[in-house]
Amino acid sequence: MEVLEYQQDSAWANDWAVIVGIFDTIDHLNLLFKKLDVTYLREIQQKMLILNLEKYAWSLQNYIIEKYS
Numbered sequence: 001m002e003v004l005e006y007q008q009d010s011a012w013a014n015d016w017a018v019i020v021g022i023f024d025t026i027d028h029l030n031l032l033f034k035k036l037d038v039t040y041l042r043e044i045q046q047k048m049l050i051l052n053l054e055k056y057a058w059s060l061q062n063y064i065i066e067k068y069s
Contacts, residue, residue: 026057
């Protein structure tokens with residue numbers, strides 16, 4: 001029983017580290033986009049892309065929380 005709990009804890013920790021990495025990557029991408037001098041429409045597209053990535057990452061985070069609850 002203890003080995004199974006350790007495996008589940010380890011799997012949760014790995015999944016959570018991936019989720020944190022995804023959010024860090026989105027933040028980094030957002031910073032890179034801000035360094036570009038682009039037209040207003042491209043800026044809006046970049047913001048939409050970031051919002052969609054964040055939305056997807058939040059859904060993944062919720063999935064991970066539910067998976068290990």
